Amino acid sequence: MKMVLEQSDGEFLNELHRIGPKTVHDICSAVGVTATAVRQRLWRLQGQQFVARDLVRSGRGRPHYVYRVTDKGLRQLGDNYGDLALILWREIRNIPDAAIREQITARIRNALVSKLGRFSEGRLKDRMQRLGNSLLSLGYDVEVGSSGAALPILRENNCPYQELAEEDRDICGLEREVFEQALGTSVRLTHCCLDGHHCCEFEAAELQSQAAAG
Secondary structure, three states, X not given: OOOOOOHHHHHHHHHHXXXXXXXXXXXXXXXXXXXXXXXXXXXXXXXXXXXXXXXXOOOOOOOEEEEEEOHXXXXXXXXXXXXHHHHHHHHHHOOOOHHHHHHHHHHHHHHHHHHHOXXXXXXXXXXXXXXXXHHHHXXXXXXXXXXXXXXXXXXXXXXXXXXXXXXXXXXXXXXXXHHHHHHOOEEEEEEOHXXXXXXXXXXXXXXXXXXXXX
C-alpha cells in the first residue's frame, strides 16, 4: 500500500526525479529553496527509502554526492491505481454469471491472503499482532488492541479502499473474509468509516471448535 507523503515532499520527490541525480547545490537551484531546507527534506526522504545518495568520482575534481529517486520512490510516484481498481471492481460486479463472479472474487481473496500471510498457529492475540505487523509492513495504518471483552481488535485508522467501499460495501466484506482466512478464525467488522466512525475495527474471536480443542 502506498505511504502517504506530505504534498510538499511529494512535489519535491517528483522534481528530483524530473531533474535526475543532482547535488544539493543543483537541487537548490532547481527548486529555489535553501540548502538547509533541501538537506532536511533529503534526509527525511532517505529515511523513508525514497531517495538514495551516491558518491560520484569524475576526472580530477573532488568526489561529490548526488541524490536520486530510488525504485521505491518511483513506485510511490507512480502508484496511482485508484481509478483502475474502481473500474476493475465494477466490471467484476457486473459479470452476469454469479458463479464466475464468485470464482474471480475468491481468487482475489486468496491472492490477498497470500500477500499478508497466514497466522493460524498460537494464541489469537499473538496471531492478530502478527497480522497487524504484516499490514504495517505493507504501508497500512493499523493498530492492534482489545475490546471490552478482551477480544483482539485490528484497527485501521483510515479506510484503505475508501473510494471502492463508497461505491460498493461488499469490499468491506471481502476485507473481513481476507482477515478471517489469514487468522483462521471468525472476524467481525464492528466499526466502519462509512458509518461515520473515525476508523474501521475488526474484532476476532476463536471458533468454538478451536476453543474447545485448546
